[in-house]
Amino acid sequence: MNPLIRKARIQDVKAMHALLLNNPEDEGLVLPRSYAQLYSQLRDFFVAVDRDTGAVLGCCALNICWEALAEVRSLSVxxxxxxxxxxxxxxxxxxSEAVTIGIYSVFVLTNTPAFFARLGFVEAPKDDLPQKVWGDCINCPKFPDCDEIAMTITL
Ligand SMILES: CC(C)(COP(=O)(O)OP(=O)(O)OC[C@H]1O[C@@H](n2cnc3c(N)ncnc32)[C@H](O)[C@@H]1OP(=O)(O)O)[C@@H](O)C(=O)NCCC(=O)NCCS
Structure with missing residues (x-):
């Protein structure tokens, strides 16, 4: 494997859709995204691809929420x-893209906190996140019984 991290392209969407649809053992760890969401939010996404085969091996999105806050989401390898x-x-x-844009506070809602802790995220009370963040939750199959942990990082 010879990986490259780059911004997502339209040709990557089908593979991203499959990645986010979940392995059965990953159920609940990442929210599936519709094609409509993936196309409209494509510019949020990075993908990891195999340089040799072009296969998409992973994806991750940075969603801008508010003036000084963004969310890392749709991470799947x-x-x-x-x-x-x-x-x-x-x-x-x-x-890195958040910093380029001028956003220095990023959060994640996750069931894999140990992974994010390794990257410098720290657990934070969900109530610390602004109301705006919860707009998407209404579309979540788990709503209103969210079992995810909020974590933040200051860049
Ligand atoms: C979580 C996930 C993205 C990690 O991807 P990965 O490519 O295997 O992770 P990496 O190899 O980059 O791991 C980086 C570090 O985190 C550690 N790590 C990876 N997964 C971990 C986990 N689930 N729990 C604790 N630590 C973990 C690695 O050991 C590594 O540690 P190091 O710094 O000592 O080398 C992947 O397991 C996945 O897609 N899981 C299912 C979906 C999911 O949980 N997404 C997150 C939604 S918020």
Whole structure:
């Protein structure tokens, strides 16, 4: 494997859709996204691709929420490629983009807090996040019984 992290392209969407649809054992860890969402939010996404084959191995999105706040979401690495730092590289690319845009506070809602803690995120009370953040939750199958942990990082 010879990975490259780059911004997503329209040709990547089908693979991103499949990545976010979940392995059965990942159920609940990442929210599936519709094609409509993926096309309209494509510019939020980074992908990890194999330079040799062009295969999409992982994806991650940075969603701008408010004046000084963004969310890392839709992070998924294909099962056979986990443990190769692709998740880290995808999140770091998203955080780097946040800084480029001028946003220095990023959060994640996650069931894999240990992974994000390794990247410098710290647990935060959900109530600390502004109301605006919860707009998407109404579309979540888990709503209103959210079991995700809020974590933030200051860049
Ligand atoms: C979580 C996920 C993205 C990690 O991807 P990955 O490419 O395997 O992770 P990396 O190889 O970049 O790991 C980076 C570091 O985090 C650690 N790590 C990876 N997954 C971890 C986990 N689930 N729990 C704790 N630590 C983890 C690695 O050991 C590595 O540690 P190091 O700094 O000592 O090397 C991947 O397991 C995945 O897609 N999971 C299912 C979907 C999911 O949970 N998405 C997050 C939604 S918010």
């Amino acid at each position: 294909a099962k056979p490629y986990r443990g190769n730092q692709l998740g880290r590289l995808l999140v770091e690319a998203s955080l």
